[in-house]
Amino acid sequence: MDESAILRVGDNEYSLPILTGSEGEKALDISNLRKDTGLITYDNGFGNTGSCRSAITFIDGEKGILRYRGYDIDELAEHSSFVETAYLLLYGVLPTSEELRQFSRVLNESSLIHEDMHHFFTGFPRTAHPMGILSTMVASLAAFYPIPDEPTTEEEQYILGSLISQVRTIAAFSYKKSIGDPIVYPSIHCRFVENFMNMMFSSPVKEYRTDPDLLRAVEVFLILHADHEQNCSTSTVRMTGSSLANLYAVVSAGISALWGKRHGGANQAVIEMLQRIHQSGDDGRKFSEQAKSGKGSERLMGFGHRVYKNYDPRATVLKKICHRVLNKDGVSDPLFDIALRLEEAALSEDYFLKRNLYPNVDFYSGLILRAVGIPQDMFTVLFTIGRMPGWLARWREMHLEPGLRIARPRQIYTGENKRNYVPIKDR
Numbered sequence: 001m002d003e004s005a006i007l008r009v010g011d012n013e014y015s016l017p018i019l020t021g022s023e024g025e026k027a028l029d030i031s032n033l034r035k036d037t038g039l040i041t042y043d044n045g046f047g048n049t050g051s052c053r054s055a056i057t058f059i060d061g062e063k064g065i066l067r068y069r070g071y072d073i074d075e076l077a078e079h080s081s082f083v084e085t086a087y088l089l090l091y092g093v094l095p096t097s098e099e100l101r102q103f104s105r106v107l108n109e110s111s112l113i114h115e116d117m118h119h120f121f122t123g124f125p126r127t128a129h130p131m132g133i134l135s136t137m138v139a140s141l142a143a144f145y146p147i148p149d150e151p152t153t154e155e156e157q158y159i160l161g162s163l164i165s166q167v168r169t170i171a172a173f174s175y176k177k178s179i180g181d182p183i184v185y186p187s188i189h190c191r192f193v194e195n196f197m198n199m200m201f202s203s204p205v206k207e208y209r210t211d212p213d214l215l216r217a218v219e220v221f222l223i224l225h226a227d228h229e230q231n232c233s234t235s236t237v238r239m240t241g242s243s244l245a246n247l248y249a250v251v252s253a254g255i256s257a258l259w260g261k262r263h264g265g266a267n268q269a270v271i272e273m274l275q276r277i278h279q280s281g282d283d284g285r286k287f288s289e290q291a292k293s294g295k296g297s298e299r300l301m302g303f304g305h306r307v308y309k310n311y312d313p314r315a316t317v318l319k320k321i322c323h324r325v326l327n328k329d330g331v332s333d334p335l336f337d338i339a340l341r342l343e344e345a346a347l348s349e350d351y352f353l354k355r356n357l358y359p360n361v362d363f364y365s366g367l368i369l370r371a372v373g374i375p376q377d378m379f380t381v382l383f384t385i386g387r388m389p390g391w392l393a394r395w396r397e398m399h400l401e402p403g404l405r406i407a408r409p410r411q412i413y414t415g416e417n418k419r420n421y422v423p424i425k426d427r
């Protein structure tokens with residue numbers, strides 16, 4: 001029997017259908033609420049709003065579960081590659097060897113950006129934040145790579161694959177430009193992550209070589225960031241995409257939303273916070289005391305999550321990688337010790353426990369990126385490279401859905417009531 005809930009407004013009763021997801025989660029269907037009752041809902045920050053149906057990612061925030069297309073995140077982090085995970089998110093199944101080979105070929109062949117775009121990088125000041133550059137450059141791809149109105153399946157796969165690949169190329173080029181080095185082109189001989197690291201760190205006078213464990217750490221970082229349900233940037237992608245805007249503009253909007261330090265920008269903010277603590281000689285306790293004020297930049301960055309009311313499963317994987325990578329010969333980081341003490345201090349405080357504030361994905365991720373030599377202001381760019389498959393999978397899912405509607409929330413107006421215009425001389 002279909003479930004429903006009864007809403008009583010004054011003397012009237014309305015029946016609201018209850019929808020059930022494949023993991024048993026329930027939602028009130030209010031599609032006809034305004035038409036039937038004249039009411040709208042109010043949900044500050046959308047904490048209780050399901051904005052769509054989706055078959056891509058499942059999160060149980062209470063239990064700390066995250067699955068892409070049914071596969072647990074720690075299993076993917078253990079066994080999968082970023083390219084395979086991207087395919088899984090986009091197309092819903094793990095690829096066969098042939099499908100993976102074909103998809104990797106698309107990523108490789110489409111990894112260049114138009115040579116005329118190289119000039120754009122020189123227009124930015126050296127101090128420009130790479131997220132601003134990335135967002136601008138991705139929007140400009142629209143001018144160079146027009147998208148057909150109704151692409152074939154092959155064309156669509158090429159467009160989605162090339163975006164994943166070109167974002168990585170733009171990221172590395174912007175870094176090279178910022179340090180005044182010549183850009184390094186992608187290589188047909190490298191796999192996805194190695195290609196990125198090679199574009200970032202090799203030069204005509206220096207070969208790039210790194211430890212395979214460090215390369216794998218970056219790969220796992222990307223897998224863990226590949227999708228995360230309806231977060232701020234993903235919702236931005238869906239919202240922008242719902243107006244049928246150009247896909248490059250849609251992704252550029254997602255990048256802008258991700259940049260904020262309550263979202264993807266938190267990975268950079270965590271390291272800045274750990275550095276401040278290090279410089280002040282605090283062992284973390286003083287800072288966790290301060291963070292209880294819960295205000296603005298005083299927040300404990302890398303802690304808390306809208307959905308997880310438990311340890312973020314991605315943070316569990318990243319913490320383990322930190323132990324592995326930061327215990328390697330020649331690699332040590334005092335900021336890791338501070339992070340561990342800070343976590344211990346915070347998790348013994350009532351303030352954090354009562355509010356279910358635990359480390360999130362950003363708490364340990366920056367320490368790994370530091371260990372592989374990624375500059376701090378590129379951390380959120382790495383998050384972006386990772387998140388590309390998720391954004392694109394959701395854009396694709398949204399367009400395959402029948403009856404796509406433009407996203408258009410309502411509001412409760414709290415401004416002035418009608419008043420008459422006053423000519424300037426009488427004001």
Ligand code: CMC
Pocket residue numbers: 045231261262263264265266291292293294295298299300301302303304305306307355357360361362
């Ligand atoms: N440090 C101190 N207090 C906090 C923190 C924190 N990191 N996070 C939340 N609180 C407090 C907040 O002050 C509020 O307290 P009270 O109930 O007394 O007013 C309570 O906890 C609930 O916070 P909220 O802001 O209503 O929670 P939210 O779900 O709207 O925000 C969040 C989630 C992630 C924005 C927030 O926890 C935060 O700002 N964390 C720090 C930034 C961060 O690490 N962001 C990365 C998020 S995970 C990856 C991603 O999305 O990109």
